[in-house]
Structures are given as C-alpha cells and as structure tokens.
Amino acid sequence: MNFLEEKGIPLEKQIRTWHDIVKRPYNRMETDCYTRTRQILMNGIETEAWSFKHCFVRKSPDSELNKLLVNIRRIEDMQQTTINWLCPFNQSVLDTTLGYEQVAVDLTAWLAQNEPDDYVKETFNFGLLEDFDHLYRYSQFAYLIEETDPNDILQHKTDVLIGRPTQNHHNENSIRIRKPYDKDKTSPITKVNILTLISGEQQTHNFYAEHGFMYGNTDLKRLYAEICDVEEEHVTMYETLIDPNETMLEKWLIHEFTEVCNYYNCYKDETDKKLKLIWEEFMQMEIGHLKYAADTFKEYEKRDPEEIIGTNEVLPCHFESQKEYVTNILENEVDKRLNKNQDYTKIKNLPEDWKSYKVQETVSKDGAPSEQAIRLSVKSIGRDIACADEKLIKKQPELLEKGLEEKSQAPNTVVSDKYKKFEKLPPLDFLK
Numbered sequence: 011m012n013f014l015e016e017k018g019i020p021l022e023k024q025i026r027t028w029h030d031i032v033k034r035p036y037n038r039m040e041t042d043c044y045t046r047t048r049q050i051l052m053n054g055i056e057t058e059a060w061s062f063k064h065c066f067v068r069k070s071p072d073s074e075l076n077k078l079l080v081n082i083r084r085i086e087d088m089q090q091t092t093i094n095w096l097c098p099f100n101q102s103v104l105d106t107t108l109g110y111e112q113v114a115v116d117l118t119a120w121l122a123q124n125e126p127d128d129y130v131k132e133t134f135n136f137g138l139l140e141d142f143d144h145l146y147r148y149s150q151f152a153y154l155i156e157e158t159d160p161n162d163i164l165q166h167k168t169d170v171l172i173g174r175p176t177q178n179h180h181n182e183n184s185i186r187i188r189k190p191y192d193k194d195k196t197s198p199i200t201k202v203n204i205l206t207l208i209s210g211e212q213q214t215h216n217f218y219a220e221h222g223f224m225y226g227n228t229d230l231k232r233l234y235a236e237i238c239d240v241e242e243e244h245v246t247m248y249e250t251l252i253d254p255n256e257t258m259l260e261k262w263l264i265h266e267f268t269e270v271c272n273y274y275n276c277y278k279d280e281t282d283k284k285l286k287l288i289w290e291e292f293m294q295m296e297i298g299h300l301k302y303a304a305d306t307f308k309e310y311e312k313r314d315p316e317e318i319i320g321t322n323e324v325l326p327c328h329f330e331s332q333k334e335y336v337t338n339i340l341e342n343e344v345d346k347r348l349n350k351n352q353d354y355t356k357i358k359n360l361p362e363d364w365k366s367y368k369v370q371e372t373v374s375k376d377g378a379p380s381e382q383a384i385r386l387s388v389k390s391i392g393r394d395i396a397c398a399d400e401k402l403i404k405k406q407p408e409l410l411e412k413g414l415e416e417k418s419q420a421p422n423t424v425v426s427d428k429y430k431k432f433e434k435l436p437p438l439d440f441l442k
C-alpha cells in the first residue's frame with residue numbers, strides 16, 4: 011500500500027474531546043499479552059514523535075513551518091495520552107516492566123528477521139540477548155515481591171531464562187556507538203525498523219527512570235537503576251545506526267511514515283475490538299501528518315518523498331512468539347561482545363585493556379543488583395525463577411559459563427555451579 015495515495019484525516023479534525031482522549035483501559039488479567047505489547051510500543055512511538063518535533067522547532071527559524079509542527083505535535087501528545095492511559099491503574103509497575111521486556115525481546119527478534127542490512131541485523135541480535143536477560147532478572151522480583159507468575163503477563167509466549175548476564179551489559183558508552191547507514195542507499199525498511207526500536211528502547215529507559223523508585227525495596231530500586239542504565243546504552247547503540255546527514259525534514263518524513271506503518275501493523279494484528287478502532291483512527295491521523303511532511307519536503311527540498319520512504323508499507327511491529335529464534339541466538343551468541351572498531355567480537359578475543367572492564371569493575375564493585383535478584387530468589391525458594399522448556403532450563407549452567415566474562419565479575423556473582431544445583435530441585439509448578 012502506498013500511504014501517500016490515501017486520504018487520511020485532515021489536521022483540523024484531529025483535536026478530540028477529553029472524553030475521547032481518556033478511554034477505558036484494557037483488563038489486566040484478560041488482555042492478550044500482544045495487545046499489551048502494542049500499547050507499550052505505540053506509547054513509545056508517540057513520545058518519540060512528540061519530542062522529535064520539539065527538537066526540530068527549537069532549531070528552526072522558519073515560523074511558517076513551526077506553526078505546522080506545533081499543531082501536529084499537539085496531536086501526537088494527545089495520542090500519547092490516549093495510548094499510555096489504556097494501561098489499567100491496577101497493573102503494577104513490575105507487571106508493566108515484564109511487558110516492556112517482552113516488547114523488547116519479541117519486537118527485536120521480529121525486526122532482526124526482517125532486516126535487510128546485515129550489520130543492523132547483527133546489532134538487533136546483540137541487543138536482543140540483553141533485554142532477554144533483563145526479563146529474567148525482573149521476573150525474580152515479580153515473584154518475590156508480588157507473587158506474580160511471569161506467565162500471568164507473558165502468557166507462555168516468551169521464555170524467562172538467563173541471557174547475556176546483565177552485569178556484562180555495562181560498557182564504556184562510546185564503544186556502543188555503531189556505524190551509521192548511508193541515507194542514500196538504505197532501504198526504507200531499515201530506517202523504519204531502527205526508528206521503531208529506538209522509540210521502544212527510549213520509552214523503556216524513561217519508564218524505568220520514572221518508576222524504579224516506586225518500590226520500598228532497595229535491591230529492586232538498584233535493579234531498576236542498573237537496567238535503566240543499560241537501556242540508555244541501547245538508545246545510544248540504535249540511534250547511532252542512523253545517518254547523521256539526513257536533513258530534519260527527511261527525518262520528519264521518516265518519523266511520520268514510521269508512525270503510519272506501526273499503526274497499520276497494529277490495526278492488522280489487533281484482536282481487541284476497542285483497540286483495533288483506536289489503531290485505525292490513529293493510522294488515518296498519521297496519514298494526514300505524512301501528507302504534510304511529504305508536501306513540506308517537496309516544497310523545501312525539491313525532492314520526491316518516495317525516494318526516502320518508497321511506495322510500499324513496512325510491517326515493523328508484528329508480535330508473535332519468537333522462542334525458537336531467540337533460543338538459537340542465545341545458544342550461538344551469548345558470548346558476543348562489543349569491539350572497539352564498532353564491530354563485534356567474542357569474550358575470548360577481548361584485549362586485556364578492553365575499555366568496558368573498568369566501567370564494569372566500578373559500577374559492580376559493591377555487588378550487581380542483577381546478581382542479587384538471583385541470590386534473593388535462591389534464599390527464598392531455593393532456586394531461580396525460569397520459565398521455558400525443561401531441556402532449555404537445564405542448559406542454564408552451560409549458557410552462563412559461555413556468556414559470563416571471567417574478568418571484572420561482581421563480588422556477588424551467582425556462578426554456574428550454583429545453577430547446576432537447581433537442577434536437582436523439583437521445579438515450581440509454573441516453571442514447567
């Protein structure tokens with residue numbers, strides 16, 4: 011479908027009433043987990059759409075263009091309120107956190123498999139194993155503090171298991187910087203994929219930064235601080251894939267196109283009738299925004315918008331269970347690390363003076379909260395919380411041996427011998 015040929019809703023008809031802006035939330039227990047992931051992602055997409063236009067206007071001396079941007083930006087903001095507040099008040103911060111990491115795992119896996127650029131794909135796969143481990147660490151606290159079975163939220167679609175250990179995600183931030191794509195050669199799919207993922211990761215960072223303090227438990231707060239910092243690294247990693255030579259108008263065009271494609275994908279997949287209507291309406295609004303961005307681009311840059319966004323839709327957010335794909339990456343790439351040449355390497359090839367060792371030694375000197383999470387679980391129930399196929403759970407000691415750096419380990423690291431002992435215990439009911 012060529013969205014530039016669709017009609018959309020004109021901007022003057024996009025202001026809504028407060029009653030329409032604030033809708034009834036979905037039901038925490040009954041909603042499909044992928045309805046929740048769509049709601050989480052689209053909130054992030056709108057936040058990015060809104061904040062990008064603030065950056066744009068702050069740099070733009072063109073008052074006519076700015077009038078248009080501030081009007082569209084207000085609509086983005088209203089859309090964001092509607093979507094974010096579909097989350098029910100009684101879905102706890104930890105419940106929502108499991109939802110956020112489920113987005114990260116299943117979205118990144120989908121994007122990696124549909125990404126035509128090999129380097130971008132490799133970067134997606136790299137980030138995937140980190141968010142996968144975050145889900146495992148948070149699941150310990152969800153059980154310990156709120157007695158939540160992670161599958162109340164994940165609905166058996168996403169595994170909970172050790173990934174690349176979180177204490178190894180902390181890098182000297184400049185080595186997170188990736189090589190940018192070439193704006194003139196790269197497919198619109200890659201541009202949309204990257205912007206979609208940045209929006210999700212940025213939203214995740216902001217959610218942890220804004221909510222980590224809401225528990226009266228210091229270990230859990232420290233875990234939020236630790237993982238919030240990794241999400242900051244993820245935003246750095248993904249946003250530096252973008253060609254910095256794109257003009258602001260080109261970026262605006264890609265932003266609106268990304269919004270349209272995401273709503274289109276949500277609309278196609280949605281099983282909740284009420285949300286489907288919202289995705290459809292907002293897609294029509296975004297087609298309206300896209301028209302303004304395309305017309306402005308034509309007028310100012312004298313170029314054809316289709317050179318940038320092509321003539322077909324992109325599907326950047328299809329959610330389905332990705333267990334098989336994730337297991338494959340987990341078994342083969344858990345020992346992957348960032349190299350100084352904006353490349354990737356394996357633990358065994360890291361130089362003695364690898365820049366990130368110093369950072370890891372510093373931040374985990376008093377113990378890593380992500381290791382403390384497992385220790386507390388072991389203290390309470392004798393083992394960790396892991397939800398996956400039994401055969402895969404049994405591979406945890408092996409995965410840990412392969413994926414954990416020997417150097418710069420936190421003093422409270424739970425080593426693989428401890429994991430071997432879990433095997434001898436009867437599994438908790440819901441871990442089967």
Ligand SMILES: [Fe+2]
Nearest residue numbers: 059086089269
């Ligand atoms: Fe929007």
Ligand SMILES: [Fe+2]
Nearest residue numbers: 114140141144
């Ligand atoms: Fe994460």
Ligand SMILES: [Fe+2]
Nearest residue numbers: 141211241244
């Ligand atoms: Fe992340």
Ligand SMILES: [Fe+2]
Nearest residue numbers: 059269296299
């Ligand atoms: Fe928009």
